[in-house]
Amino acid sequence: MDYRTVPTTCTYCGCGCNFFLEVLDGRIIGTIPSKSGPANQGKLCIKGWHVHQFVQSPERLTRPLLRKNGNLSEVSWDEALDYTASRLKEITSAHGSDSAGFFASAKLTNEENYLIQKFARAAVGTNNVDHCARL
Amino acid sequence: MTQNVKKKVKELLESGKIKGFLGLCQKNGHIGPHLFCDPDDLESMVLGDEERPGDSRYPLNKLLIHIARSYPDETFGVLVRGCDERGLKTLYTWNQLNPDKVIPVGVACPQELADACECLRPYPEEFVEGERAEERSSASVTKISGLDVKDRFTSWMKEFARCIKCYGCRDICPMCFCNECSLEAEELIHTGELPPEIPIFHLVRAVHMAGRCIDCGLCNEVCPADIPLRTLYKKVADIIDEEFNYRPGYSEGKSPLNILGSAAEE
């Protein structure tokens, strides 16, 4: 028998709420908000309360999907990145930098969000950057 | 402050009477629930007092249900305050835990916590740590009861209107063990609106706390909108006591509202 309560941070948004994940024999079975989390002080929103449900969900995407002949199929990261890079080049050289846009996410870290806007502005040359928390 | 608890747990683990002890520990800068299985690894054990007494309490009973469901034949120890012990007693009557498979290790709450909780019994029947504090009655309930009926309505509606429907009160509640919850039944509670339909949402939960709520107050602590749920449920427990002479966790036997078994057939 292996029962653990693992302290971690919520991935749902940028607030940084702390909670413990209840792990029984390797499976996550529950979420317990941390009383000493400075951001949440023992409280959570409805999304945070259900973090344990998405982690092991069979519907969760674990690999990149690429649409081929109208159907989404699993591909390797190399293939997905190569395809994205080549199409980005094609599109921006044909239609200009502002023909591309970048969507960041609240589920990324600050550093990753910084990098995506840097990539959009410095590498591609567009200010078309947005974020799901603004929707 | 934890010496006696540690000693007791060490004895229980070494003698093999328990498979593990569900208590609290200090790790990674947080106080949180922890299952202690090694008698020589109890150093990090704490009682849940960080800045103020009892400010880091957790629903250990509820977590014990999760473990016991997977390991029904093992015996576990669990840290209990007065409220947790009332919770255990009530969970036994609802067949959620087996009293033969649970060994509580008690701590008495300090007066400061008993005052803050307005606790009717801030100590378990047996405890190895702390001293018996004085019981407190519910001043918060008396205050609301003293208002005019219209003012009572206005005051509750003002509190309920802040609800963000996080379901935290239900999710933290050691007495909420149902597989299906009325608060998620679309025919009773409309979806997709904030705040949820008030006061119905909160009164439905209050009704379900009748004969169940053991006044641990975790719902109040977990509420992001600071709704005084504990006061509402304290009154619910008072009513059941007045009408049926039953108070969950204090009285013996099943809830008078239980529709199964002898209680309803009397």
Place this chain on the structure above:
Amino acid sequence: MGDCHYLYGNVATEKRVRFLKKLLAFSGIEEERLRCKWVSSAEASEFVEEMQDFTETLRALGPSPLKQAGAQRAA
């Protein structure tokens, strides 16, 4: 009591109503708005009398606070 088509249904109802009246009062809803009375299908006149009396009670109390709260929500 106990003489119910649903076995102990009226026993359970009686208990719940006793509890609910007090909970309503504490939440700021007049407990007179909830009334429980046993009337068999053979007691038409008793039913009519009870309903008329209840209607008068409700009329005297005026609109329910819940109705006003609902109207505010819709607005």
